[in-house]
Amino acid sequence: MLTVAFDRQIDPVIELLELQLGRLQCPQQDSLVQLAVAISEIPALAWLQAQQSFPKIHWHSRDGNHEVSAVGSVDQWWLTESQAKRGNWQRLCLGEVTAEWRYYGGHGFNPDDPSVTAQGGNRLHLPQWEYRRIGEQSCLIFNLLLQPSCYQQQLSQAKQDLQQLRAVAPLPPQQLNIANQQHTPNFHDWQQRVLELTSDEQQARTSKVVLCRETRLDTEQLANPWSLLDSWQAQQHGCYRFGIQVDEQQAFFGCSPERLFLRKQDKLYTEALAGTCARGQDQQQDHILAGQLLMDRKNIYENQLVADDIEQQLTLLASQIDIEPEPHLVPLAQVSHLCRIISARLRPDISEQALLQALHPTAAVGGLPRQAAQAYLAQHEAVNRGWYAGVFGMIGEQRSEFCVTIRSMVQQGQQLQLYTGAGIVAGSEPTTEWHELNSKLKSAMSVVQPA
Template identity: 40%
Template sequence: MTAPLLSHAIKSLTDKLKSLSEQPANDPIIQVSVTIAAIPLIAWLAAQSTYPRLYWKGRDTEEEVAAIGCCTDFFFGDDVDDIELSEKYLKQRELTSNPNIRYYGGVAFDRKNESWPEFGKARFILPRIELRRSATEYKLIVNLNISEASLEQEIASTLAAISLLDNPKPLTPLKKVALMGRNDTPSRARWDQLIKQVTEPGFNEHTPKVVLSRQTQLEVSESVDPWTLLACWQGRNATSFQFGFQFSPEKAFISCTPERLYHRKQRSLFTEALAGTTIRGLNQEQDKAFAQALLDDKKNTHENLLVRQQIVDELNPLSNHVDADELPTIFKLSHIQHLHRSIQAELKAQVNDFQVIQALHPTPAVGGLPKKSAIDFIRQEEGYLRGWYAGACGYFNLHESEFAVAIRSALIEPNRINLFAGAGIVAGSEPDIEWTELENKLATILSILTEL
């Protein structure tokens, strides 16, 4: 049977919604869905006029989600602590036993620091409308929350949202942007000072690793569509996580990141140590040589081992057992390659997602070791607000959750693009080499913006 076109699917969905009032609701959260014909998700998302807008695609799964509107939104600004956040999370997740209900969002890198407006220290939404692809199956989904409004009100709100849906349109082609200015924070001179501080023996003895990062602000001649930019980025790094959150027309946070924070299926948890970087070669022989040099490099292999051990130590109290690769392998991206170790755990009964996030985030790959002293140094010395950069972004539901670490990311504002990159600083790190690593990590996104 052929899946219906969008217009027919909308009619079918509308009919299902109108009949809801005749059926008793078992859960406070109601989900209604219809199967539809294939639709390009990012193009569909970019064509909609409703906010918020979000997109999610896993790194190694045949699943993709585009969503608009808000059925439930829980936002935490600068006056919330982890206990309150955890309680709110648990209360929300327990509203339904439906394994298909998903909350999408993110947690800032530093929940003790000032947060980005609109994004907050943490923000998760249950979208009003979702378009989900699983392999070759596409579904149009609506969510209703009758814990906060009557069923009649929710049906009316959902029908109104459906009436605003538009068909996908071709994405606006990206034009080569004219760079009107560039500002790096920290500056090159300040970067050298920070690395000298971190590698000073007295400091390094108690804090052996700090992941320093840089915000590169590009002033551009005209605004860039975040979804077109993400689609282009996606084409360059198909093996990465790809996601974006746009809570208003003014700002969008997009990411094409290689790093998983964790993937949970019931009590089985999968995570990784991703640290240590080199460039790709111009041919296969050179590429292998660079990879082998990375595997043989004492500084990078030590950095990856530190990350692995910290993750294992954090998971042990939450798990019945933890297994981790003894030796690193190579994880390749379009412009760079990383050292990688897989880690698996069986969580103890009753351990929830927020406990895992609290334990693992920020990872040593984006914060440092020990976690507290490294993050204290970053907060005091780095010179800008990381916000959701290096934060944890993804989704959770009752039986499954997945979060990525937003390390290759951009905050898009009118006539400005904020890019972010970081490098792990340990004993022996050299400012010139680490600054070059930052440039290498921005190479893909900069080439998209300036070489069209």
């Protein structure tokens, strides 16, 4: 099979796709037609930025093996809808490459938050264009949903759409001036909430509630989300990278360390990621802080509650659950976390929707007991979380994976909203938890305002 060089030269790729389309004959039934060309690896974010239509979606798995930039949406899968109808179309693969179908996207903390629906979320998109890299193999895919009754019209539209492909262009450099910065809640209100949550009375109702803070930045320039994400990923190793842009003004993106789940057939991989300390200024201090975190009762308890919650949620769905007995350390650029790997063997016929419903929101971003913690947040939290602490990822034929959308920001024109949260449990102190928010915020701030 031929791999086509693809960078600034795209005519050969368009010609190949046109040839493939030329082979199409009117199908007898609704069909998903896939044109695909094996191409050389390209800078996925720079390619995405250069394309003309929306939504634009980016997804990069934590292990670095799956990278995707996707443009347009030929089908949308609302996450409340049943999975059964997917794949009911006839599949026609006209290229030499056959790639599994995949839908990309996610939902907000509240899976039917209308503000997230307006920002392209609460559903997954089957993209029109997809650049997909798995390991060292890259391909460009063009998806087309065809109904026999509108065949001619759809075919000529597809021919036009093929001309929309753009070559890779350099990402615009970012230099943002921040005119204004504001935290909600402020420290005073945060302190009140933490004291209330750690009181005996409230502890009897909720042993853990994850509170969040929104940091609003007004910028003097319009930020480019893909340029920001590109510099963000360069310093966050071992993180997911995700983003969705619905027009020139609105985007949501981030670099998250946290997996909601990876599913391969009946194997499920998830984790309890909770408990945090800042990275040290030098190696020695870093070593001391890490050692303290691994022994710290409050942080171990914070992590334990998440592991217990996930185990309980999985009991009905899994025939076997394995949980790492002791948390291990996950060092990131600005903070370290405690993590326990959880794996499970799923019972037959468990859908991705069932997994999303069971696992989200884990006690790493919601609280425990889940309902009581969510009710507390709905009543008392000062900001609408929107996309923050929701899920983002993909569902494919063979594999599906979602991260938890922490370490993320929303762009609304010249305003950026950065979100950070911290788990409040017995033993939490307002000042320490506020400092934890500040440490977590450094991840996003380092790209908005590089040192």
